[in-house]
Amino acid sequence: MSVQTESGAVKLTRKDFKTDQDVRWCPGCGDYAILAQVQKVFPTLGVPRENFAVISGIGCSSRFPYYMNTYGFHTIHGRAPAFATGLKSTRPELSVWVISGDGDGLSIGGNHLIHMLRRNVDLTFLLFNNQIYGLTKGQYSPTSEVGKRTKSSPLGSIDEPFRPLSVALGAEATFVARTADREQKHLAATLKAAHEHKGTSFVEIFQNCNIFNDGAFFHVTEKATKRANQLILTHGEPLTFNGGEQGIVFEGFEPKIVDVADVGLDAIHVHDEGGSLAYHLALARLRAPEFPSALGVLRRVERPSYDEMLNAQVEADREKRGRGELKRLIEGPEPWMVS
């Protein structure tokens, strides 16, 4: 429960963010781990509880707001970015979080996602990517791999999948990161970094659906394989993995794996969150089996946010013309008197 501190500010704890509603995801679902981290991180952000708004669309992940004791809005399929844009534009002091999935965010809501990103609305967008439709019981999703056999693709999916980070980068996102449900500390740190960024923070979370697509990311998250398959990004540090034994170098635009012992640490490419889009895109597309998957903040650049600019226009107009006066507005510039 919340504790009154000496300074009078309310110190929040994880329990303050739990609701009295039963959590109804399938036992073993990766969503539980994400919920736990969000509830753990929120009290540390210095935001009063009443100033959080959690907005979602439709899908398993989108039940999230019901489990967060904040203001919450479970909206309609794919459209959460639009609701969040309207809310943040009129209430810029709120901390707005959008919870979405691969189907919600990239299929039915793909259009809203890219427009939210290009506008750079100041909010955090969490994309729970499990590469499957869970709530509708197991159809292939826009991130499912080609050949995926599901209820609606018995002979294998023939759709080329979206790579969420590529989509975000292509849509002019200013903050692009990736983490995983089973990487609790990394997840928490990524959520914090996302919150601190001004503008849209896009976070892809590898999330396991243990019912319809179990183990989709195990190569990245399980003990036995993660060492070789995780490329943890740190700004200003070389791109090394596999316990520092291997690293990434670039030959032109092409990434290449090298042994650090062969080339020396200085030859390894140093991660730059403010680097070129081409570099970030290359990072976004590293994947198994050839490459490890990048986890962490790929891109972080500054650009004014939509809500900030919208409200600045309102303020500038008020400074120039004064607050609007109804009588003058209704009369218009050229009224005439009939006597």
Add this chain to the structure above:
Amino acid sequence: MSANPITPQVHKRKMVAIRFAGDSGDGMQLTGSQFTHTSALAGNDLATFPDFPAEIRAPAGTLAGVSGFQIQFGSHEIFTPGDKPDVLVAMNPAALRANLDRVERGSMIFVNDDAFDDRASKKVGFDNGNPLLDDTLADYRVFKVPFTTLNRNALTDSPLSQRDKDRSKNFVALGLMYWVFNRDMDFTLQWITKKFAGKPDVIAANTAALKTGYNYGITTDTFQETFQVGRADIEPGLYRQITGNQASALGFIAGANLAGKELFLGSYPITPASDILHELSKHKHFGVRTFQAEDEIAAVCASIGAAFGGAVALTTTSGPGVALKGEAIGLAVITELPLVIASIQRGGPSTGLPTKTEQADLNMAVFGRNGEAPMPIVAASTPGDCFHAAIEAVRLATKYMTPVFFLSDGYIANGAEPWKVPEVDSLPDLTVTHPEGPNSEEHGFLPYKRDVETLARPWAVPGTAGLEHRIGGLEKSKDFGNVSYDPSNHEHMCKIRAAKVANIVNDIPDATVFGEDSGDVLLIGWGGTFGALHAATMHLHAAELSVSHVHLRHLNPLPKNVPTLLKSFKSVYCCELNQGQLRRLLRAEYLVDVKGINKMQGLPFGVEELVGRVKEEMKAEGLL
């Protein structure tokens, strides 16, 4: 030209309708609106009808590219832009061809002589070539005026290119009409100076063109008569010129202001609603935030998000956009958030007739959502009335915590009229209060605990400590607002949402009757057909027929006295620009055998047309 100008004879007229027609690049809308402003300032009552093609610039000289602007002005009250123009100004053969059928024989036609030749005339269906050279127009009073030549001659010294010079020729036509109707040029001269500030050559050219037209009237002996339309005896007060879309925009700002709130508009450009977006985007100092969304769905969703945050939220669109917004509007119904959806109706289905008027979105407003999703509907009846209807929509939305449909149409949206500016003090107080603390001793804050009188749920906004709660599209439990699949709870919630909307009937005025409260025939209509129906009823009264007219502002719920009215007449004719959408509602609701007078031509009702059709119906029923 005659060296000795003849003093023309001045005829007095009670009302006149003029139609300006030309290529869509000829500036006819501008010419029409200048004539409108000037006539309003001269004290006339008036109504206008801009009639333009969907194509921005159809090929020059084609029928598809004809743009028209009709204005009727008079020395008494004017309700419509006129069925048939008394004067046609046609800038080319296409404009003449497209409008000739509308012009009464014996009327005056001013043509731009320079634009008429055999080739251009044949292209638009004058098979015998130039109609000015044969007897095609024998039944009309035709004035051949070389507008292009007059303009070029007036601008010989202008440094503008020939092409730019030719753009001024509509001002020659306007100047001539000012002379024919004894109008002052001052308003337009000032307007030109303001509009083209910083472009002295354009100011000089347009000014010279306007004066050239006027002086041509003075010095040419062709025109031996001019017309005078006196001041209308209209209610004293402050007036302004206003279109329906402007009035809607101002009404929504006023509504938000009266509620003590700021307005948020989520919108996607669509004809004929875009002008509301344009207008609202100009008034940021009122705290108006306009969001041009990526699509119709995002537009309404952003508005709902803003409503959740406590703004007065609006989305503006037309038929195809309403179709796309349906799911989100249903969410506003179940989450019980205030939202106004303004549909400026146009011809449908699908893309239909984007620039033409129709009233065929009523079914969609009443029924167009999945599930049981009732909503209040408010319809505006004239350009100026859009202002008051918009305020009413905001009032109902915020007081009853519900999405509300605001219906206007292309005809009143683009049409203009002189509008008596209301006193700000006379506008209703719409002050909204948000809860700041718990509303239940036992449970703290219950987001779905209703006001006993309005049945509205509390509008608790993010940022209020202790009232954190979740809403969403899944069915909500009574009072608590938690997700509930309980069968009897769902039925209860469906019924209470319906009761909340139905209950609004106690908060809206009875429908007023023009004419007797009972009699032979009741004409019932809604929305933009008001002017034509009112004027037609006056004609029918003059013919001593027992006909009354009721025009509905509230379409859901319908006013309390509607059933009594329907049953107080031998016959009821529901007049609509659709296939009978209100008619069907009235029959279903009240089991009265309402008959329909319907039109689906993308055009408003004409007054004579209505009078004729009412009489026909009455004859068929033995009432005449």
